[in-house]
Amino acid sequence: MIQFANTRHTSSSEDTERPGDEIERLGDEIARLAAHIHAATYRLLVLIREFDEREGWGGGFRSCAHWLGWRTGIAPGPSREKVRVAKALAGLPLISGAMERGALSFSKARALTRVATAENEEALLELSEHGTAAHIEKIVRAWRRVDRQEDAEAERERHESRYVNLHVDEDGMYVLRGRLDPEVGELLEKALAAAADALYRKSEDGADAAVAPTAEQRRADALGLIAERALAAKSDEDGRPVGRAERYQVVLHVEANTGASVLESSGIGVPAGTSRRLSCDASLVVMTHDEDGSVLDVGRKRRTVPPPIRRALDHRDGGCRFPGCGLTYTDAHHIRHWAEGGETKLGNLLLVCATHHRALHEDGFTVELDGTGRPQFRRPDGRPLPAVPRAPRLGKDPVADLEREHRSRGVAPGPHTTTPLWLGEPLDLGLAIDLLRV
Ligand SMILES: [Zn+2]
Ligand SMILES: [Zn+2]
Numbered sequence: 001m002i003q004f005a006n007t008r009h010t011s012s013s014e015d016t017e018r019p020g021d022e023i024e025r026l027g028d029e030i031a032r033l034a035a036h037i038h039a040a041t042y043r044l045l046v047l048i049r050e051f052d053e054r055e056g057w058g059g060g061f062r063s064c065a066h067w068l069g070w071r072t073g074i075a076p077g078p079s080r081e082k083v084r085v086a087k088a089l090a091g092l093p094l095i096s097g098a099m100e101r102g103a104l105s106f107s108k109a110r111a112l113t114r115v116a117t118a119e120n121e122e123a124l125l126e127l128s129e130h131g132t133a134a135h136i137e138k139i140v141r142a143w144r145r146v147d148r149q150e151d152a153e154a155e156r157e158r159h160e161s162r163y164v165n166l167h168v169d170e171d172g173m174y175v176l177r178g179r180l181d182p183e184v185g186e187l188l189e190k191a192l193a194a195a196a197d198a199l200y201r202k203s204e205d206g207a208d209a210a211v212a213p214t215a216e217q218r219r220a221d222a223l224g225l226i227a228e229r230a231l232a233a234k235s236d237e238d239g240r241p242v243g244r245a246e247r248y249q250v251v252l253h254v255e256a257n258t259g260a261s262v263l264e265s266s267g268i269g270v271p272a273g274t275s276r277r278l279s280c281d282a283s284l285v286v287m288t289h290d291e292d293g294s295v296l297d298v299g300r301k302r303r304t305v306p307p308p309i310r311r312a313l314d315h316r317d318g319g320c321r322f323p324g325c326g327l328t329y330t331d332a333h334h335i336r337h338w339a340e341g342g343e344t345k346l347g348n349l350l351l352v353c354a355t356h357h358r359a360l361h362e363d364g365f366t367v368e369l370d371g372t373g374r375p376q377f378r379r380p381d382g383r384p385l386p387a388v389p390r391a392p393r394l395g396k397d398p399v400a401d402l403e404r405e406h407r408s409r410g411v412a413p414g415p416h417t418t419t420p421l422w423l424g425e426p427l428d429l430g431l432a433i434d435l436l437r438v
Pocket of ligand 1: 276277332333357361
């Protein structure tokens with residue numbers, strides 16, 4: 001309940017009221033409500049963390065932040081920050097407690113969680129109780145600079161020296177030399193071991209290998225397998241496809257009768273869904289063969305989206321049309337695939353990013369245009385995925401409801417719950433950093 005609104009009517013009848021009291025109460029009410037919002041934000045973060053841990057966003061969404069933006073209307077940057085802070089708070093009981101009581105704003109929590117550890121959170125929290133959000137931002141930035149400067153120089157020099165060199169020697173063999181960042185090197189080592197395992201488990205089981213390859217030879221073969229897999233892989237960690245047609249000029253051979261598809265570069269067969277995605281935007285060469293292998297059709301030119309249509313599409317869609325996505329690096333998806341007679345015209349095309357293009361062809365998502373030409377996406381189980389989700393139903397006075405709920409949880413902030421103990425003295429950045437670094 002907004003107390004200020006109530007007390008204002010009675011204030012004129014009280015003789016003891018001094019000028020300025022009313023505005024004072026207004027300020028108190030703002031501070032008290034802000035504290036409730038801090039406490040509510042903490043609960044929001046806890047729920048987001050649980051949702052993320054249980055991967056509630058999985059299936060269609062690129063990340064928890066992407067889902068959060070879609071579901072709640074929070075902008076992408078702040079959505080990512082919410083998820084980051086939610087995760088960080090899991091290991092920070094003191095900062096969490098302060099926020100839960102309504103004593104710490106999200107602004108401060110956001111800054112503190114950039115540097116806070118279980119060891120320093122007590123000192124950081126004390127500092128934050130004495131400063132404004134702007135102070136904390138400044139201190140955290142300065143601290144990270146100090147920390148970074150020490151390590152950064154050495155790290156930068158090492159990182160600068162990385163390289164990989166590949167050249168062909170007089171025998172026609174490729175010679176590989178390089179120097180890698182430690183994390184990349186470790187990754188490569190693991191990948192080589194895994195690929196060598198995969199390659200040689202079979203022949204060992206068969207026990208008919210005439211000459212057993214040496215460890216070095218196995219690694220060389222393993223590297224080939226890694227490269228092959230990288231080019232044939234559907235996607236990398238971020239869901240972007242590796243080996244995109246534009247960059248590697250992938251040739252896809254499709255057998256007309258069976259629809260079986262093979263990538264020319266790797267000779268690896270691709271599943272039907274993948275084949276349809278790769279040929280959907282048709283920026284790669286699609287060769288259709290009959291049974292005896294003769295080429296029936298080379299599909300590149302006919303199915304490429306012509307530049308004027310592509311421009312019109314960019315203008316109309318502006319980016320991926322999947323609910324809440326909007327990425328601007330996109331494929332032109334044929335709503336009705338050209339193999340089924342779908343035309344390469346504006347009314348049959350839709351921009352989608354690589355992840356969501358895959359969702360449509362390989363993960364069972366569907367899209368069609370409604371009567372007004374708006375895309376309607378559906379989940380694999382057929383449930384619609386609206387562009388804008390339905391807003392939650394709130395009571396007549398959501399703030400009163402929030403305060404009641406807080407009371408039931410023992411959270412009862414007052415007008416000074418979030419007031420810093422700062423008295424206006426100038427910020428001694430050096431001293432603050434020194435205090436934190438001991
Ligand atoms: Zn497509
Ligand atoms: Zn997308």
